Amino acid sequence: MIEDKNPQRTSISQLGEFGLIDHLTKNFAITQASTLKGIGDDAAVLDFKDKKVVVSTDMLVEGVHFDLAYMPLKHLGYKAVVSNVSDICAMNAKATQITVSIAVSNRFPLEALEELFEGITLAANEYKVDVVGGDTTSSQKGLIISITAIGEADEAELTYRNGAKSNDLLVVTGDIGAAYMGLQVLEREKQVFLVNPNSQPDLDAYTYLIERQLKPEARKDVRTLLHALEIKPTSMIDISDGLSSEIIHLCKQSKVGCNLYEDKLPLDPQFINVCEEFDIDSTTVAINGGEDYELLFTIKMEDFDKIKGNPNFSIIGHMTQESEGIHLVTRANTKIALKARGWNPIAE
Amino acid sequence: MIEDKNPQRTSISQLGEFGLIDHLTKNFAITQASTLKGIGDDAAVLDFKDKKVVVSTDMLVEGVHFDLAYMPLKHLGYKAVVSNVSDICAMNAKATQITVSIAVSNRFPLEALEELFEGITLAANEYKVDVVGGDTTSSQKGLIISITAIGEADEAELTYRNGAKSNDLLVVTGDIGAAYMGLQVLEREKQVFLVNPNSQPDLDAYTYLIERQLKPEARKDVRTLLHALEIKPTSMIDISDGLSSEIIHLCKQSKVGCNLYEDKLPLDPQFINVCEEFDIDSTTVAINGGEDYELLFTIKMEDFDKIKGNPNFSIIGHMTQESEGIHLVTRANTKIALKARGWNPIAE
Incomplete structure (x- = not known):
């Protein structure tokens, strides 16, 4: 390029x-x-x-x-x-x-x-x-x-991975999955280009996804935002390796379980459209995609009022007793055990 | 291995x-x-x-x-x-x-x-x-x-590269060149092994050189030694990229010149023997070899008495006015401009 x-x-x-x-x-x-x-x-x-x-x-x-x-x-x-x-x-x-x-x-x-x-x-x-x-x-x-x-x-x-407590709320910044779908769009264009080097890609429908893949930003604003809201997170982690694997990291290190709600996942409309175009399940991508440089953190239940409706943050679940396990609660209200299928650079 | x-x-x-x-x-x-x-x-x-x-x-x-x-x-x-x-x-x-x-x-x-x-x-x-x-x-x-x-x-x-002054003494720790000759010995053995995989190398004459190449040590003791001698170096640098290039770094950053004396270079007897065996000029290797994890530093002239005869340190030269340039003074007492021929990992 x-x-x-x-x-x-x-x-x-x-x-x-x-x-x-x-x-x-x-x-x-x-x-x-x-x-x-x-x-x-x-x-x-x-x-x-x-x-x-x-x-x-x-x-x-x-x-x-x-x-x-x-x-x-x-x-x-x-x-x-x-x-x-x-x-x-x-x-x-x-x-x-x-x-x-x-x-x-x-x-x-x-x-x-x-x-x-x-x-x-x-x-x-x-x-x-x-x-x-x-x-x-x-x-x-x-x-x-x-x-x-x-x-x-x-x-x-300072906020570590091991401070989450049962009943804490699980919060994610921004939206998720877009960087992964941006990569899928770019991969497709690469294949088209290999077949026909003169093809002119029309990427207007994918600008947000491609930007999330090619020019992501780190959430340096979150520290300031939380400070202004007088919220001290109980635990925090970067989700660039995928939401599901990072929830599991948080739970293991904090010795808690978690219920993650499918209908609470923050998805951009462009992301949803492109998942349909690619015939990929948007929830699977959102929780496993990776490369979204967003932050995942837990807050005390009593901080709910400080954060609700804030456009920077989505409450996507809550922590439970460790014995209850780590689950995704689907839109159909069934509980599925969450598995780490985050990106694995070691796999062959 | x-x-x-x-x-x-x-x-x-x-x-x-x-x-x-x-x-x-x-x-x-x-x-x-x-x-x-x-x-x-x-x-x-x-x-x-x-x-x-x-x-x-x-x-x-x-x-x-x-x-x-x-x-x-x-x-x-x-x-x-x-x-x-x-x-x-x-x-x-x-x-x-x-x-x-x-x-x-x-x-x-x-x-x-x-x-x-x-x-x-x-x-x-x-x-x-x-x-x-x-x-x-x-x-x-x-x-x-x-x-x-x-x-x-x-x-x-803290000791930087830019503190050397004209008339400061130039000091190096340990001995130099051995790691490079250790590499030459190992390279030769590799070639022998490629021709005859059953050959048994006899490396007794090269143990020190091979150790300097394969298991070097960092001079963490120097800080303590200098502290005990009540010497604060005026400048200091690691010479793992080669003595000559590091002298030039010191001189440039300190805006001084230098006379380095060939007959003062600290060489191990095994190193001298192997240079003869390989028909390589020992001075050339000593000043350009690299991978000796020794320290090069300058001290004030008045600290001479504190350091002379100390087996850990060799005084190998002195700093001059910048305009006098950077020279190696040979055993024959001729002055040769010092060139950086340190190891260059970027060269093709």
């Missing part, structure tokens, strides 16, 4: 490792007060004073997590940052710094890496995280991106 | 991502007081109170940074941790936590990953760093390891 038909191609090896790092990182500005020293020494130096430090890491592999046939490099760089920032948000913390390590095969020219770093820079600016370190090296095949995000929080606001 | 002729091979995909992470990380103990929460949530939580936080990251790629033909997986895991801890040591800081991300192709059975994690665990115990996070995923080809190390230091003890 590098649109220029006559792109300039500069071999990465011409620059050497240090030259390449200097070139790619020169646009990273330091904006966080906690960043004492960014890129350019053996390590970055951070200063969090009396705050707690939060750290998360993710690795993205070409052919496993993304396909460059429809994922522009700039979007990939943006999404790689978002997926890490989302993990920090899921601690109810504020992302402050990231490190970025890249391995690329020599089929990538410098201009491709520049695009990737443009996306990283855009996300770093949007989420106000300082890029404070990294590594750039060769791969035998494809592109691999490893990002570590660092954040800060007061001890009192 | 998995020696068992009838190894058990368990497919990684049987476990799934979460099962695999649980299985591989169950031996990681938390020993650092600053680790509030380790593996098992969206992010780890760290608490450094009034200390400064130091962060460094490195990516290792099969076929680029290591060859599994002679690098046992356990050693690889150990070395991957060491190389990151070394960067923290080079800040004159103490490593406290690491995150470990791994991508593997499905040719690796579970037992191979267990070996890798055994090495990681061994190093984590040796260096007293807590493994607080990570990611495990598939690769299209080979094994990729990305480690981020976190450390702590008082602001006053």
Whole structure:
């Protein structure tokens, strides 16, 4: 998706490792007060004073997590940052710094890496995280991106996976399933393109889904929203691996059960239309799809009035005693045991 | 180098991502007081109170940074941790936590990953760093390891690359070049083995070199040693990319020149013998070899008496005005401009 038909191609090896790092990182500005020293020494130096430090890491592999046939490099760089920032948000913390390590095969020219770093820079600016370190090296095949995000929080606001209690309400932000269906649309277009490279895709009916897949955003606003509502979640988790597997994680770590209500799942109208077009069950996609960088959290029953009707949040269920198990309650009011069928990058 | 002729091979995909992470990380103990929460949530939580936080990251790629033909997986895991801890040591800081991300192709059975994690665990115990996070995923080809190390230091003890002054003494720890020659010995044995798989290598004459290549150690002792000698280095850097390129980094960032003396380079007798055997100039290897996880630092001239004769340290040169340039002074007392020919993982 590098649109220029006559792109300039500069071999990465011409620059050497240090030259390449200097070139790619020169646009990273330091904006966080906690960043004492960014890129350019053996390590970055951070200063969090009396705050707690939060750290998360993710690795993205070409052919496993993304396909460059429809994922522009700039979007990939943006999404790689978002997926890490989302993990920090899921601690109810504020992302402050990231490190970025890249391995690329020599089929990538410098201009491709520049695009990737443009996306990283855009996300770093949007989420106000300082890029404070990294590594750039060769791969035998494809592109691999490893990002570590660092954040800060007061001890009192930190939210773990193990704090949910029986009778707590289960809440999800935004809507779910759209990123997965965006991927299905892009996969279909790729197949059409392979058969007829001159076909002009008409993607107007899918813009929201494609945006959810190619340019997701992390819910950095949730911390502020909850703070304003005077709600402290009892537990919280990022659902980018799929709602069902993350509900199971929350329940196991909190030693509780859960009833999830099918009719409460927040689905975008475009998502519902496209599920019908693809003849796929929308509930199955919504609970198993993954890549929705939304947050799942539990709140005390007495906080119900503070959150009801808020367009940012949907109450989708409630926690139960552990012995009651983890169930989806269908529209027909039957209870089905919830299984983790979230995305599995290890499966063959 | 998995020696068992009838190894058990368990497919990684049987476990799934979460099962695999649980299985591989169950031996990681938390020993650092600053680790509030380790593996098992969206992010780890760290608490450094009034200390400064130091962060460094490195990516290792099969076929680029290591060859599994002679690098046992356990050693690889150990070395991957060491190389990151070394960067923290080079800040004159103490490593406290690491995150470990791994991508593997499905040719690796579970037992191979267990070996890798055994090495990681061994190093984590040796260096007293807590493994607080990570990611495990598939690769299209080979094994990729990305480690981020976190450390702590008082602001006053932190040592950067940009603090060297003209007339400062240039000091290196340990000896240099041995890791590179260890690699040459292993490469030669691999070629012999490819021709005759029944050959029994006699590596007695090379034990030190091979150990430096396969099981290097980070100089966590240097911080304590310097503290005891009441020396605060003016600048410091890790030389795993090669002495010459790191001297140039120090000089550029500190805006000074340098005279490095060939006859002061600390070389192990085994290293000198093997350079003769391979008919390679020992000075060239010593200053360009890389993978010696030693530290290079500068001290004020008046600290000379505190450090002279100390077996841990060799004074190998002194800093000059920037305009005088960066030179190697040979045994014949001629001055040669120092060039960075450190290892370049980006070159084709």
